[in-house]
Amino acid sequence: MNTIVIAPEFCGPRDSGNGGYVCGLIANYVDFDSAVILRKPPPLSKPLSVITVKDKVSLMDGDQLIGEAIPEILDLDTPPAPDFNQAREASDRFIGYENHVFPTCFVCGPDRHEGDGLRIFAGRVNGNQLVAAPWIPADTLAGDDGLVRKEFHWAALDCPGYFSITDVIKKSVLGKMSAKVLQKVKPGERCVITGWPIKHDGRKHFSGTAIFREDGSLAAIAHAIWIDI
Secondary structure (H helix, E strand, O other): OEEEOOOHHHEOOOOEEOHHHHHHHHHOOOOOOEEEEEOOOOEOOOOEEEEEEOOEEEEEEOOEEEEEEEEOOOOOOOOOOOOHHHHHHHHOOOOOOOOOOOOOOOOOOOOOOEOOEOOOOOEEOOOOOOEEEEEOOOHHHEOOOOOEOHHHHHHHOOHHHHHHHOOOOOOEEEEEEEEEEOOOOOOOOOEEEEEEEEEEEOOEEEEEEEEEOOOOOEEEEEEEEEEEO
16 A cells, blocks of 8 residues: 655645646556546645555545546547647637636646646637647656656646636536556657547536647547536
């Protein structure tokens, strides 16, 4: 059994962990393609147990299940990405600049400063439903191999999915995320992140996201389910 602590800097809402980041932390403990289901808001600054039983990894707060990773093969069609400059222009249309439910979110919070959060502000690309944002990962995101750590790829794939499913700020949370890192990006690399809606089913919304490297190659993909609360 392992233990992790989610630092306050990695929040989504002020009092709980960013969904994509926490899903990535859990996925670090599996060696198979996986989906992570979040059952409760991940608490901050508290030791959480990681329990592995066969092909399932559970994140526990005492006897409460916070999230679990299960095997799932990700099959996702990825729309072509805009270039870095087009993504920067799309980011100017980020609807969270003026109104944001979670303005201190580690990934998309406009109240976070350079080096303090990922500051991925995905806005509509002209003429379609795709959202896009530029992303230049900071050196602090690197692991021992010098590349951006897996959990930060999952985090970066999180919030652009939300901004693809709506043009009106509303309170929705990540319920399930399946992601695959095909090749890790490097700190300082000029990446493009995209998001697109897939379908809606009542309070549930389905989205896809992708990270593209500076050379245009696909680095990571994700499928997410968002739930209105």
